[in-house]
Amino acid sequence: MSFQSLVSAMEERRYKLTGPRLKLLATVMERGHSFTAEELYAELPDVGRATVFRTLKLLLELGSICKLNMDDGTPVYRRGTSAHHHHMVCTSCGRVQDFARCDIDSMLRRLAGATGFKASAHRIEVYGLCRTCQARKVKEEKL
Ligand SMILES: [Zn+2]
Ligand SMILES: [Zn+2]
Ligand SMILES: [Zn+2]
Helix, strand or coil: CCHHHHHHHHHHCCCCCCHHHHHHHHHHHHCCCCECHHHHHHHCCCCCHHHHHHHHHHHHHHCCEEEEECCCCCEEEEECCCCCCEEEEECCCCCEEEECCCCHHHHHHHHHHHHCCCCCCCCCEEEECCHHHHHHHHHHHHC
8 A cells, every 4th residue: 555545545534634644644655564553653752652652553453564473572663565464573683574374264163163163353373483584593592
């Protein structure tokens, strides 16, 4: 979603785009990697906490960012697509990678058959080491 279409989508939802809010949107759109709400307050001291949370919530609804949890439970946000995908989180450097392949549907169908539970959504986060951190680890072990 481009910045301009995001602005229109926010206006359609009667979200008032004041100067600080526009700055907040621009900051979120610039992020190429994951970020926390705290990082946003720190960067934009003139934007209130409530505004940061409300904006992040709207952006989540619009599908322009996704929310995930680090292995310690810290919530982080990330620019994303509304298409179905999951995340691989590096527990060493915090890098997040998306993956779209998701084979859980047949498992959920079996679960529904066995328990009667009807799943409406699921969340999968995979924790581990990214390629770079694995290579670094191997190097450190050799030293
Ligand atoms: Zn995502
Ligand atoms: Zn890593
Ligand atoms: Zn999935």
